[in-house]
Amino acid sequence: MLEVSRLRKTFETDGQRALGRGRRTVNDVAQVFAVNDVSFTVEEGEMFTLLGPSGCGKTTTLRSIAGLETPDSGSIALDGRALFSRQAGKKKGAVNVAVNKRGLGMVFQSYAIWPHMSVFDNVAFPLRVAPRGRRVGEAEVKRRVTKVLETMELAAYADRHATKLSGGQQQRLALARAIVIEPPLLLLDEPLSNLDAKLRESLRYELKRLQRELGITSIYVTHDQTEALALSSKVAVMQAGQVAQLGTPREIYQRPLTKFVAEFIGTANFLDGTVRARSGQDFAVETANGVLTLTADADVTVGSAALASIRPESVQISVERPTDARNVWSGVVTTRAFLGEAMDHIVSVGQHEINVRSGPEISIEPGTPVYIRFDPSKLSLVPMS
Amino acid sequence: MLEVSRLRKTFETDGQRALGRGRRTVNDVAQVFAVNDVSFTVEEGEMFTLLGPSGCGKTTTLRSIAGLETPDSGSIALDGRALFSRQAGKKKGAVNVAVNKRGLGMVFQSYAIWPHMSVFDNVAFPLRVAPRGRRVGEAEVKRRVTKVLETMELAAYADRHATKLSGGQQQRLALARAIVIEPPLLLLDEPLSNLDAKLRESLRYELKRLQRELGITSIYVTHDQTEALALSSKVAVMQAGQVAQLGTPREIYQRPLTKFVAEFIGTANFLDGTVRARSGQDFAVETANGVLTLTADADVTVGSAALASIRPESVQISVERPTDARNVWSGVVTTRAFLGEAMDHIVSVGQHEINVRSGPEISIEPGTPVYIRFDPSKLSLVPMS
Amino acid sequence: ACGGNDSSAKEAGASSKALNYTGSDRDAYLAGCAKKEGSLTWYTSLAGDVIDDMIAKFNEAYPDVRVDTYRGDESDITSRVVEETKAGRLQGDIMELSSDAYRELAATGVMAEFSTPISSKYSDRFTLKDDNGGILGIGDRASYVSFAYNKDKIPAKDVPKTWDDLLNPALKGKIALTDSTTGVRLLGNILTNMGDEKGRAFIEKLAAQKIRIESVSGSALAGMVASGEADSSPGVFRNHVAQLTEDGNPIEWVPLEPVTANVGYAGIFKKSEHPCAAMLFTDTLLGDAGTEIFDSLQYPRPDEDLGFTSWVPDETFKTPEQYQKAFTTWQDLFESSFR
């Protein structure tokens, strides 16, 4: 459906721009790669997520698809129709469909609701500014806007000033406005990030349900890993302008390819060491605190440095020494935090700080000596990059 | 240590103010209670949290303690010394220590770092503007600032311009500035809300550790329930200017006194019904989908309406009918979300939508008929308010 | 550009014909052609009701000719005429301006020769002629500038009768003067009529009286004296005072001889595009009807005897260059003495 390939986009750095009076050769200007060789394909009906830390190029990628940013090179095609295409260094044969001709829907992080219009007018705007050929009559506009507002449960507010809506209603309005023209592709740039945790969670489900009910192919940008995992059919984790890993949420969560992905997706614990022995998928890794045995689907040779990683909820904590003595370390609880549905302890072992998450029934005073155990099958191994 | 009692604060509404030209009697002006009869006590060394949804009056309470807002009535005392005290309607005998005489430390949501000063100068400011009597020499200022910067791991940036710090560093700078005068009480207004999820989590632990290491009594304002539960020794949940519940994080999570608190603290499921039978702590509640039996410490009489509530992680989901048939309902999965460490399903039963959280190994296609079971001991009962 | 010259030459020919038409059907001819022209523009430094009255009078006779006015002081008008002429887009038809500025402009050749039967009523002294004896302008009125004072501010015994009385210590700090051409001409009067040496000595003493300099026109200064904002001034127009007295203001005008006379000249621009109308309007200005209006507003004919001697600034100088030179001297003296 949507094919993005080899997208690149550079910006001049701000400092340079402030200084930059008069002529400068290209070499003089410090270029910053916002997006550097990004490729991915989004299938029909999918909810595709771009996930990554702040400044990794998610918004730039999304804006390039929308046509709000002109990439330096690469190509973007929707249903086989080129929206953008330009070979690096060449100006000839370039294609760049104007933003208002792409016919996509987009929800902005700030919602960008037009404050001088009513709710109805906000939603009607895309219909009213359609090109003459495709423009519909006012009656049809009314019909379609009303329908969309009803879907979004905003019909009661149609005549209200758009600024007089609550956060959640504003989000639905932004969504209504984006889908009223029934776009083939819906772009969402962190639509939930301005809301408080409670509202965010409920809207997350609503968004997912709507997306599925309407069957709209969507690209979703977020830096919230929970959101990405919960919402998407496919996730691209971005790092410094590049795609670090692309896969289903489960793949990414359970088999991160790099330390970066593993770290970003969950608050994993990392234990650096050297692979001492290997037999098939069983490894023995020597760390500063002792040898860990683990079973993993990794491509690491004996003698090379590697990272063993384990998620906090896969670490067991106990005051008594566990019966199974494999992979057991002893340490001291330094911090404890009650999270409602779970309890977090931070245990210091040698120079390692291990994050442990358990059920809320386990609660150990800081300062208490404890044992922690790593389940061999839950440890994964990442080659040192 | 800090005693706040019967605090009240009203604002005139904005709309009125915009209109309000010329004379108006007090009766004409619509008054909005931002804080309405709030009382609590903070003990020495405690991390006390004010938790509540947007606009519930948390910031107003905190600012009243800081002296940035003048309450209408009530009293605030620190270590037995009145910072503020005024009886409703009376002007006489009022005490109101000026904000710059209260000697408290405060961290603002926006950090409010002075952009025209270096990191060092930012921290040194409170020392340099101390009243003549207590002012210290430049050498002592340097010593103390350096010490605080070291504690905050900011010593390397002392000469840097304050705006050239990352989000996390700015937060530490704001904290350093607040504690450099070693205030008896530290006030924090959503210090983490501007940061992304990842950074927020790591700073949350840092904050907790620092608070404990320095032993500073703190009041913390947040609308993030996880943060409140994780950080605090005591939580006051606020609702519309009033304290809805006051207790330890565990008390509040496990025994919410009202539907509001229960709903706000976690994404609990609520099942409304009527109490049909009671024997001691065992209740039978009739709901639209059948009778639930439960054991709870609640004060509800037979025949009265009540809400049974249960957290998503306490609901069991299965495709097969569970062997224990008590409290089992059958429904259909409508949505599923993978959260990494857990899996969420929403199950529709009659007109109820039940939120179920399970381990990530359980994953059921939407549309599949399932059984859900409520553990009688995990159900709690809230009188219908 | 050539075409432009051509047509303007033709126009000049046409205007020359109208301005010098002496046929017996002159009035009818001019009226007919003026009606066709439809309008005229009058550049004037006159102020107040006289303009409206004059236009009303003219329109009584020629209702179909609209009269537009550009009102400015001497430098406004001269500079505008110069700039417009340079650009070849002169907008005016008739000019009415005080003699010195009028001569200056006439010397640059912008004024047309004209002949009108009325000219015979004016003495040669107030008729400006070119080398061939053609008339370039006629002095249609005079205004007299001398001493005016506020009766509430200056006691009768201190009111000066002669120039020397201005040095009366009682008047110290009570004399105001404008820095416009009116103020400068006052010095010209002193220097010319007392003689250079004596005049300079007098001016030095006058400066010691702490003259207050206002950046306003002569007429505005009269208003200031009338209101008491200024006590007195030797640079006030007689006609302005008359008007103010009529309104009941405590102001009085005293001639210090010789009184500076501002003689207004009227004439027609060479580039006038409405020569017939202009000619007719000039006739009105110079004729009995005009004189009547001028008289009623205290602008007598320049040769009328009012019982005091007068001095016309530019009269003593042969050429505009000489006058300009002298004027510059006065001006410098004004600057160095009074500011």
Added chain:
Amino acid sequence: MSVTTPATRGPGLLHALSAFRMPRFGKRATFLTVAVVAGILVLPPLALMVWTSFTPGGTIDESGSFGFSAYGDLFASENFRKIAGDTAIFTVCASLLALVLGGAMAFFVARTNMKGKGFVYGCVFLNFAIPGMIEATGWIILLGKGAGVMRPPIEAVLGWAPVAQSMLGLVVIQALSWAPMVFLLLVGPFRAMDASLEESALTSGASRFTVLRKISAPMMAPSILAVLILVVVRAVQAFEMPLFLGSSAGIRTFTTEIYSSLRKSFIPDYATASAFGTMLVVLLSFGLYLYHRATRLSSKFTTVSGKAFRAREIDLGPWRYLAGVFAAGAFVLTLAPVLAMILTSFWPRLGRGDGLGDFTWHNYSEVAGYRNIWTGIKNSVLVGAGAATVATLLCLVATFIIVRSKVKGRQSLDHLLSVPIVIPGTVLGLAFLILYLRVPLPIYGSLWLIMLAFIAHYSPYAMRYVQPALVQISPDIDDASRVAGAGEVTVFRKILLPLVMPAVIGSWLYVFFHAVRDVSIASMLYTAATPVVATQLLDMWKDGTAGALAAYGSMLSVASIAMGGLAFWLAKRLGFSL
């Protein structure tokens, strides 16, 4: 799916290609159009002024010869030092005082709960509405050296009374009339300043005064500096007040000197005036450069504030009533000269006297009969409305390009449209006169000429109104409408324009009222066919028909106040705060 038939590819590609060109070309073309229009408005007068300054001694037949003598004359003048001294004292004192007054007003209105904020806004629009000449005349009536009506009573109480025609009077009166401009330019930044920066300093234990000194002032420094430079630019060019009030006190500034140098001989030599103008342009360009630097800095500063921001009003306690009294005082001071003028307009005689009992309509009937009075009013309204509309639109489009396009050289528009602020009105008027006399279009002698000059003259001010408003609008707002399918014109018309409407109205009112009351340009450019109100007022002043002047001035003031009030009321009803 990836295989496309040639049939669909053909038009698609063509479509895509044309789309590729269109928006870029559109923005570039708009940029070029605006640049050309602004260039035509601004550059020729500038060049002409410089040229004139180098060719002194022109006569009617020939232009002067090239030389520096005009500059020589300017500096060699024996009075140069006195003039420079007076100008410096006046400029420094008046602009500083205006800054303090306007800045204090802005601070109190934006940041405290003072009473009587309405009075401050009252001052602003009174000041908009009242022509400078009327203000000056009114002050002479009140505090004139010889006959000020208020002087005896004040002297009776204080033992001393201020005189309008003195350096003190001049400075204070001028500062009073500029304070509203300072207020308008500062109230926004003051409001936008993150209050938590000050609050955190307060909680640190600093006193209010320390906070003001160490936090607020340095934070606001860029905005304040920017405004200061703007006021200084205006002060150096101030004309009406120094002429009307300064001359009789023996105060001479460069602008009054230009004025009298133009009046020295019958055929004026503009070289000196132009030399002076050029010198000002050089001096003030430096100031303008500083201004641009300062505002750039300030934009850097404001980006720091966090997103959770709510401006808090400082509680002044009982002092807020005192602040209210001061605001009311300022209002009375602004209103006083108009009241004085209205009162005089009903007196048969000028000045103080004992004619209080006499009442007359005479002055009004005289005004009604004044030649071309209605044409003048009509012309002024036309020219004012035209100039206000065009200047505002021009600046709006220019700002749009500056903040929203990536066209190379877009910043030059800002500079171009800011240049006229440094050209003195008289010189600008002269340059337009000389220029359009030679342009073979029917502009000279029509209202267009005056309007064009006003557009050039007031664009810098319109720019200061419009630019901040547009900068505030998040790019997302218009990006969202582009994604929705709107073309650039629609985005501008349907989204941006309505959102910047308050600033547009503010700018329009500013230009309109100032154009209607402007004397310096109008007097250089009006012709017999195009009288305007300002030149008629000047005529009345020159004619010495002070009664009529008072009557006409009163009528204009009342009408302007009514109009301004109506505009403010309407704007408020429509939900815009100006």
